[in-house]
Amino acid sequence: MIIAIANSKGGVGKSTLAVHLAAWLHEQGHSVTLADCDTQQSSSEWIREAIPEVKTVRLDNPNDILNELPTLGQETDFVIADGPGSNTETSRALLLRADFAVVPCKASMLEVRALAKATEVLRQAQDIRAGAPKAVIVLSMVGKNYRLTKDMKDAATALNLPLTETAMTLRQIYADAPGQQSVVGQLGSRASEAAAEVEQLFREILPEAYRPHHAAPVTQVTGS
Numbered sequence: 135m136i137i138a139i140a141n142s143k144g145g146v147g148k149s150t151l152a153v154h155l156a157a158w159l160h161e162q163g164h165s166v167t168l169a170d171c172d173t174q175q176s177s178s179e180w181i182r183e184a185i186p187e188v189k190t191v192r193l194d195n196p197n198d199i200l201n202e203l204p205t206l207g208q209e210t211d212f213v214i215a216d217g218p219g220s221n222t223e224t225s226r227a228l229l230l231r232a233d234f235a236v237v238p239c240k241a242s243m244l245e246v247r248a249l250a251k252a253t254e255v256l257r258q259a260q261d262i263r264a265g266a267p268k269a270v271i272v273l274s275m276v277g278k279n280y281r282l283t284k285d286m287k288d289a290a291t292a293l294n295l296p297l298t299e300t301a302m303t304l305r306q307i308y309a310d311a312p313g314q315q316s317v318v319g320q321l322g323s324r325a326s327e328a329a330a331e332v333e334q335l336f337r338e339i340l341p342e343a344y345r346p347h348h349a350a351p352v353t354q355v356t357g358s
């Protein structure tokens with residue numbers, strides 16, 4: 135399954151979400167590739183340091199994305215494609231190949247109002263592909279006392295995009311994690327709320343990928 139993390143707006147939390155989703159899927163026992171489709175290449179570097187078992191590839195031009203994503207999609211259970219913050223052609227290629235799109239959106243009225251523009255290439259792809267890729271909006275960098283106002287729900291409904299119930303809260307630990315070569319789940323008790331939040335989010339958006347009883351493969355012990 136190829137999952138694109140896409141919003142043609144910059145700095146909305148795409149790479150943070152992509153790296154945590156790749157880490158969570160790996161933790162559930164799936165094989166995972168992180169396809170870094172941003173020329174800044176921050177997410178591939180981050181996941182390589184945090185979870186070296188996740189395969190990484192850099193695909194930062196539309197041709198490579200169109201040509202190589204399907205093959206990559208067959209090599210591992212999941213490909214998480216971290217989209218760029220501005221290059222529309224790269225996002226377009228990604229959304230023409232993805233099975234599912236996760237659209238992080240900052241939880242401010244201005245951002246939500248700009249959502250129609252930010253999701254234009256997604257709608258074009260859905261139009262061409264008879265509704266694919268299926269997509270959800272995840273509110274990101276949500277303030278503590280935030281309430282999902284009717285306006286925000288209306289904006290998402292108008293675009294025919296479901297909003298996840300779980301949002302990603304604005305927390306310093308998310309911004310600190312790459313500097314610690316880690317994802318929040320590796321940062322102990324000071325990151326426990328963030329770790330619980332991403333776990334809940336990913337179970338909500340990918341219930342079929344959740345493996346409650348997964349344990350790491352047992353290493354064979356020889357002798358007695």
Ligand SMILES: Nc1ncnc2c1ncn2[C@@H]1O[C@H](COP(=O)(O)OP(=O)(O)OP(=O)(O)O)[C@@H](O)[C@H]1O
Pocket residue numbers: 143144145146147148149150151172217218219220274275276302303304305306307308309310
């Ligand atoms: N939930 C959060 N709480 C606090 N800081 C966050 C959160 N999510 C992301 N950040 C920080 O906000 C900045 C932008 O996030 P990120 O790089 O994930 O966005 P992006 O959409 O990938 O950006 P770009 O479009 O430039 O690729 C980073 O400094 C990141 O550490």
Ligand SMILES: [Mg+2]
Pocket residue numbers: 148149150172176216217218219
């Ligand atoms: Mg990014």
